[in-house]
Amino acid sequence: MFLRFVGQSIRRAPRRKAMAIGAVALGSAVATAMLGAMLDIGDRVNRELRSLGANLLVTPKSTSLPVVIGGIRYQPAAKDEFIPVASVPKVKSIFWSLNITAVAPALHAQTAINGRDVPVDGVWFRRDLHAADGTNIQTGLRTLNSTWKVDGRWIDDGAPDDRSAECMLGAALARRLGIQAGSTLNLFGETFKVAGILSTGGEEEDRAYVRLEVLERLTGRAGQVDAIEVGALTKPEDAFARKDPAKMQRAEYDRWYCTPYVSSIAHQIEEVLPMAVARPIRRVADNEGQVLNKVRGLMLLIALAALATAALTVWSVMATTVLERRYEIAIMQATGAGRAMIATLLGAEVAIQGTLGGLIGALVGAQLSGAVSQSVFGVHGEAPALLVPVVVMVATAVALAGAAQPLRNALALEPAVILREGI
Amino acid sequence: MFWRFVLSAVKYRRRRLLLAFSGLAVAATLATTLLSVYSDIDRKMRHEFRGYGANLIVAPAPNSQTVPLASVVEAERLGAVAAPFIYAVGRIADERVVVAGVDFRRAAPLTSYWHVEGSRAAADSECLAGSALAAHFHVSIGQSVRLATGPCIVRGIVSTGGPEDDRLMVPFARAAADAGFRDTASLVEVRADGPGKIAGRSRIEEVRAALAAATPGAVVRVRYAVAETEANVVLKVKSAVFSLALVIFGITTLCVTGNFSALVIERSKEIGLLKAIGAAESKIASLFLSESLVLALASALTGYVLGLAIAYGIGRKIFSDAAVGVDFGVFMPVMAVTVLVAVIATLLAASRIWRIEPAMILRGE
Numbered sequence: 118m119f120l121r122f123v124g125q126s127i128r129r130a131p132r133r134k135a136m137a138i139g140a141v142a143l144g145s146a147v148a149t150a151m152l153g154a155m156l157d158i159g160d161r162v163n164r165e166l167r168s169l170g171a172n173l174l175v176t177p178k179s180t181s182l183p184v185v186i187g188g189i190r191y192q193p194a195a196k197d198e199f200i201p202v203a204s205v206p207k208v209k210s211i212f213w214s215l216n217i218t219a220v221a222p223a224l225h226a227q228t229a230i231n232g233r234d235v236p237v238d239g240v241w242f243r244r245d246l247h248a249a250d251g252t253n254i255q256t257g258l259r260t261l262n263s264t265w266k267v268d269g270r271w272i273d274d275g276a277p278d279d280r281s282a283e284c285m286l287g288a289a290l291a292r293r294l295g296i297q298a299g300s301t302l303n304l305f306g307e308t309f310k311v312a313g314i315l316s317t318g319g320e321e322e323d324r325a326y327v328r329l330e331v332l333e334r335l336t337g338r339a340g341q342v343d344a345i346e347v348g349a350l351t352k353p354e355d356a357f358a359r360k361d362p363a364k365m366q367r368a369e370y371d372r373w374y375c376t377p378y379v380s381s382i383a384h385q386i387e388e389v390l391p392m393a394v395a396r397p398i399r400r401v402a403d404n405e406g407q408v409l410n411k412v413r414g415l416m417l418l419i420a421l422a423a424l425a426t427a428a429l430t431v432w433s434v435m436a437t438t439v440l441e442r443r444y445e446i447a448i449m450q451a452t453g454a455g456r457a458m459i460a461t462l463l464g465a466e467v468a469i470q471g472t473l474g475g476l477i478g479a480l481v482g483a484q485l486s487g488a489v490s491q492s493v494f495g496v497h498g499e500a501p502a503l504l505v506p507v508v509v510m511v512a513t514a515v516a517l518a519g520a521a522q523p524l525r526n527a528l529a530l531e532p533a534v535i536l537r538e539g540i
Numbered sequence: 541m542f543w544r545f546v547l548s549a550v551k552y553r554r555r556r557l558l559l560a561f562s563g564l565a566v567a568a569t570l571a572t573t574l575l576s577v578y579s580d581i582d583r584k585m586r587h588e589f590r591g592y593g594a595n596l597i598v599a600p601a602p603n604s605q606t607v608p609l610a611s612v613v614e615a616e617r618l619g620a621v622a623a624p625f626i627y628a629v630g631r632i633a634d635e636r637v638v639v640a641g642v643d644f645r646r647a648a649p650l651t652s653y654w655h656v657e658g659s660r661a662a663a664d665s666e667c668l669a670g671s672a673l674a675a676h677f678h679v680s681i682g683q684s685v686r687l688a689t690g691p692c693i694v695r696g697i698v699s700t701g702g703p704e705d706d707r708l709m710v711p712f713a714r715a716a717a718d719a720g721f722r723d724t725a726s727l728v729e730v731r732a733d734g735p736g737k738i739a740g741r742s743r744i745e746e747v748r749a750a751l752a753a754a755t756p757g758a759v760v761r762v763r764y765a766v767a768e769t770e771a772n773v774v775l776k777v778k779s780a781v782f783s784l785a786l787v788i789f790g791i792t793t794l795c796v797t798g799n800f801s802a803l804v805i806e807r808s809k810e811i812g813l814l815k816a817i818g819a820a821e822s823k824i825a826s827l828f829l830s831e832s833l834v835l836a837l838a839s840a841l842t843g844y845v846l847g848l849a850i851a852y853g854i855g856r857k858i859f860s861d862a863a864v865g866v867d868f869g870v871f872m873p874v875m876a877v878t879v880l881v882a883v884i885a886t887l888l889a890a891s892r893i894w895r896i897e898p899a900m901i902l903r904g905e
Contacts (some may be wrong), residue, residue, distance in 0.1 A: 139797055147791050151784065158780055165776060168769045169592070174701060182676045183706050184636045186627045186726075192636050264764040289759065293602035318597055318763035398701040400653040404591035411588050412777055415577070416859040419781065420572055422850060423788055426566050430795050433559050437802065489783045493776055 123465050132471060137168050142475025142481065144427035145512045149482025149504055151420040154489050156501060159413045161494045163350050166409065167218055168263045169348035172402040173383055175208070175395045176202065188236030189227055199341035200393050202329070208347060209248035211385035213377045218254075219261040219348035220246060224329055226336050235290060237304060239332025239342075242274045258326070261348050262317070269298025269313030272328065279330040285310040287322035299523050305335045327539035347386065347395070351379045353406030368532045377388035379406075428515050431474075435467055435519035443527045456528050467520045468513055475512030479505040546830050560799045561835050564602040567792040568843020568878040569850065574785040576851035581778050584859045586733055589770040593650045594729035596620075596650045596751070599762045604757060606724035611755040612646070620732040620747050623647035624725035626715040630708070631688035632677060638707045639687070641715020641725075642668075650729050654704065657681065658696030667692040668709040671699035689718045703786040728758075742771070744787055793881050800832065800889035811893055812901030829883070835883035847874070 135352055144305040177198040184191040205222045208214075224239035241257035248254070272283050284304060286296060291314045296302060302309050304325060315321060333339050352358075362370060374381055379402040383395035395405075442463070449459050483505065491497050527535070598611045607624070615622035626641030642651075643660035654660070658681040662668050667687075669679060674697050677685065679702070684691045685708065698704050715721070732747035744767050768813045814824055851866045 136798055136802070140795060143791050143794055147788060150787055154780065154784060158777075162773055162776065165773050166769060168772070169765050182635070182637060182673060184629060184638055185703065185706070186629070186638055191629045191638075217826060218755045262765065264768045289602070289761075290598060292759075312541070316761075318761040318762070318765070318767075322761065348780060371598075396576065396701040396705075400591075400700060400702060401655050402701070404589070406589050408585075408773065411585070411858055412773075415581075415777070415854065418854045418857065419574070419577070419707055419784060423784075426570060426792070428789070429562070429566060433562065434798070437559060465680055485787055489780065489787065492783055 119462070119465075122462060123469070126466055136436050137434055137470045138474040138477070141471055141512055141516055142478035143474045144431040145478025145508050146482035146514075147423050147427045147478075148511070149479045149508050150489065151231045151423045152504055152508075153483060153486030153501070155413075155420040157486065157490050158416050158493075159409060161490070161496065162412045163405075163409055164218075165494075166405045167348050167350070169405065170262050171219070171221070171341035171348050171399050172351065172379060172398050172405060173347040173349055173386065173395055174398055174513060175345040175347060175386055175390065175393050176274040177343070177393055188225070188238075189234050189325050190225070194343070199338070199343060200345060202333075202340050202342050204390055204392075205246060205342065205345060205391040206349075208345060208386055209246060209252070209254070210250065211382070211389055212374070213249060213349070213382055213385065214252070214493075215252055216350040216377050217347060218350060219346075220256045221258050221261045221346040222329060223258075223344050223346065224332050224336070224338065224341060226305075226332055230303070235325055236323065237327060237332065239329040239336075240326055241329055242272045242326075244274060247340060252361045261346060263498075265321075266316040267313040268316070269311070272312050272326075274328050277330050277385065278328070279334045281328055281331055282307065282309050283327070285313045285315055285326040286311055287326075288314050288316040289322035290325060295400045307335070322408040331391055345393075347382075349379065349382050349384060350377065351402065351405070352377050353405070353410045354378055354380070356469065371530050431471075431512060431515045432519035435471075435516045436523050438467070438470075439463065439520045439523040439527065443530075443535055446527045447530075447532035450528070450532040451536065459528065460524060463520065463524060464517065467516050471513035471516030472509060474516075475509035476505075478512065479508040482508070542828075544581060545827055546834065552685070552739035557803075557831075560796070560803060560832070560858040562833055563792070563796045563838055564839035564878060564882055565842045567789070567796060567881050568840045569787055569847040569873055570785075570792065570797060570843075571874045571877045572844050572847020573850045573854070574781065574788070575873055576848060576867045577854060578781050578785065579867045580855075581663070583734075584855070585774045585777055586770065587859065589766075589774075590649065590731070590733070590772070591652050592766045593653060594731050595763050595766045595770070596732060596748055597763060598730060598755065598758045599761060600727070601757055601759055601810065606721060606726065607728050607758045608755060609723045609728075610727060611728050611751060611758055612725075614754040615728070615730045615747065615751055616741065617739075618732070618747050618750055620730050621646075621649050622728055622730045623650050624712060624728045626712065626719060626721055627707075627726045628715060628719035630718065632685060632708070637673060638703075639715060640704070640707045640709050641711040641712045641719070641870075642709045643662075647729075651729055653700065655699045656696045657699075658694075660696060660697045662692075662709065664710055664711060664714065665690070665692055665837060666711075668698050669694050670705040670707045670709070671697055672705040673708055673844045689762050706827040710816055730760075742767075761876075768774045789877070789881075793884060796881055797885040797888050801884045801892070803891045804828065804892050808896055808901050811896050814896040815896065824893050828890050828893075829886050832882045833879065833884040836879045837875075838870035839882075842877040843878065844871055844874050 125344040145303065163376060177200050181195055182507050205220060208220050209217055209524045221241060226237045227234045228237055243255055243257045243259045246254050253299055272285060296311055298311055298313050300311050302311055309327065333341065362373055362384060365373060379397040383397055387393065446459055487497055598607050598862065600607055609624055612622045612624050620824045623643050623646035628639050629636050630639035639819055648660065665832065667685060669685065679685055679694050681697065684693050692710060698709065730747065734743050744762060748760050748762055811824055848866050855866065
């Protein structure tokens with residue numbers, strides 16, 4: 118009887134029910150789209166910010182102080198201070214290895230051109246890096262610095278070749294030497310062909326770049342690198358991140374270690390590379406966190422405003438549906454139905470509408486947030502699957518809450534009053 | 541008679557209209573909040589990018605080692621922040637170190653990312669030490685460093701993760717005198733903020749062109765990593781807010797339409813009666829339209845006030861103090877949006893009026 122009552126009520130007034138369900142669906146769609154977009158945008162902006170270049174610099178532990186201006190060393194480095202090139206892939210084997218987006222090792226040297234010292238870097242341009250966990254990323258100078266402009270082409274160093282006679286020049290250096298892409302140049306007594314000219318705006322423009330293994334051969338430093346630049350996706354530092362890990366309690370330390378702060382990633386890199394120190398590059402790392410926090414906060418507040426609206430909408434629609442049925446409720450009461458009975462009946466209807474509307478809305482909203490992500494970032498974002506059941510549950514709860522107050526009012530009134538006035 | 545009808549409708553159907561009103565008011569509030577945030581987001585986001593320091597570098601021309609100081613004056617005349625730097629090799633005891641000459645007053649806005657223990661600036665016979673340098677020579681704040689050209693007292697320890705860690709920072713004038721720079725610097729860092737004066741051209745590009753023209757003895761370079769990432773992120777955040785605003789508006793319009801349809805359905809009996817005594821459909825529709833316009837005006841006002849409060853809250857809560865502020869100029873757009881939403885919703889709902897058959901309604905079906 119109960120089920121028949123509920124079923125008939127929905128079947129007999131389909132339009133009105135459809136409107137209620139539609140309203141709940143709209144509310145849930147906004148909620149899902151906003152939450153999905155909010156969760157997504159932080160990650161996307163984090164990736165965008167990676168185009169600023171490395172946020173961690175790994176250098177060998179050193180007893181002397183480097184005397185370097187614009188890439189030129191004014192004092193020779195100690196011979197035994199280096200990072201073995203074989204250890205470079207270990208950077209991708211730390212706890213947060215998935216957050217490491219780029220690894221660019223470099224060997225520094227300098228050579229005289231026209232009587233003036235010029236810094237020459239041996240680097241990976243773009244190389245496959247096979248990590249210990251089986252993942253495989255393309256990494257190097259080119260992936261780390263996506264904003265650099267090249268006139269000519271990048272050197273393709275996919276396969277190692279220590280006899281390659283190609284180099285790239287910074288734009289300032291090329292201008293000084295009067296060299297264009299395609300010409301040749303003498304470095305370390307060998308002839309190199311200039312593949313491309315790099316414009317970066319920074320001091321890289323005064324350098325020459327060759328493949329890492331070529332410079333290793335030319336300088337007789339086989340298997341050595343002087344620095345590794347690392348790009349990592351990090352969580353903005355908060356007060357907790359700035360605590361000294363050496364003074365933390367065990368549980369605190371574990372929490373710090375398992376959070377991708379730039380400092381904990383640096384710590385983990387030092388664990389796998391005992392001969393090196395990893396330092397956050399503050400200019401990039403700090404501001405990245407700053408900007409990211411603002412974007413996340415902005416999206417959160419907009420989402421909250423939209424969520425409040427959605428809840429209000431669902432609430433008011435449900436309140437209306439009950440208001441409309443005061444007459445019906447009075448008749449049921451007059452014919453002897455108990456309050457609990459009526460409340461269950463209407464509650465079941467409202468719950469069905471809430472669930473159905475919530476489900477439709479959540480599915481549509483997930484698509485909407487994907488579309489926003491697609492149009493803004495050009496990447497198809499997926500709203501997390503967990504969002505759908507959560508939104509459905511919340512929608513049902515809000516619908517029930519909206520119906521509760523007018524229902525109580527209707528039940529409290531004398532049926533005779535309602536029936537006489539025909540409200 | 542017409543207005544009496546409209547006003548009585550407001551008076552006697554208060555609860556019903558309250559629902560429609562709150563729907564519209566919510567739309568107006570969201571419109572105010574989003575428009576106010578959106579109109580200013582460029583400035584607010586760019587403000588957050590200041591921490592990245594310079595976005596332009598004035599470097600020596602190919603045949604030179606120095607940059608004329610005139611470029612600093614020129615950049616400041618253009619409204620940009622600029623600071624000169626000198627890099628030279630000096631000696632502490634018997635060891636060579638890099639000594640950087642910094643104009644601390646001018647450089648302050650460009651070096652906000654420096655983590656400094658102690659003071660951020662040094663006076664004449666004082667200096668700041670990079671963290672690695674301080675550790676290497678075992679000096680701490682208040683101690684004296686025996687620089688070959690005369691000792692200086694360490695006022696602060698700088699740590700940046702970059703080359704500054706290995707350097708000794710002294711006042712610009714002293715470095716210039718020690719290293720023999722006359723009205724020149726090793727390089728000048730410049731930060732140009734804000735939108736360009738000419739549409740379609742960025743401020744950075746304008747300042748770069750003007751500086752390059754004014755200082756022929758130097759090369760002006762754009763730091764692409766900073767300039768492009770900033771432009772990119774600001775643009776993307778802006779368009780994300782915009783798309784979300786569109787989604788929200790679309791859905792609010794639908795919701796308000798639902799409210800108004802209910803208004804019409806509920807009053808089918810009255811409409812049938814009006815039609816039976818000879819009222820034209822368009823006349824009845826205009827009754828509903830004026831009713832909803834009254835509602836729209838009231839809700840736009842309410843929403844404007846609420847929305848500005850929320851936008852102010854967002855500014856306060858999220859962005860730095862300097863960027864707080866709301867845009868009072870959004871009132872007209874908000875009014876337009878609210879009225880538009882109300883009109884669309886009413887017209888969609890009012891289409892039912894033509895379909896109502898007086899005879900059927902009055903018979904009670």
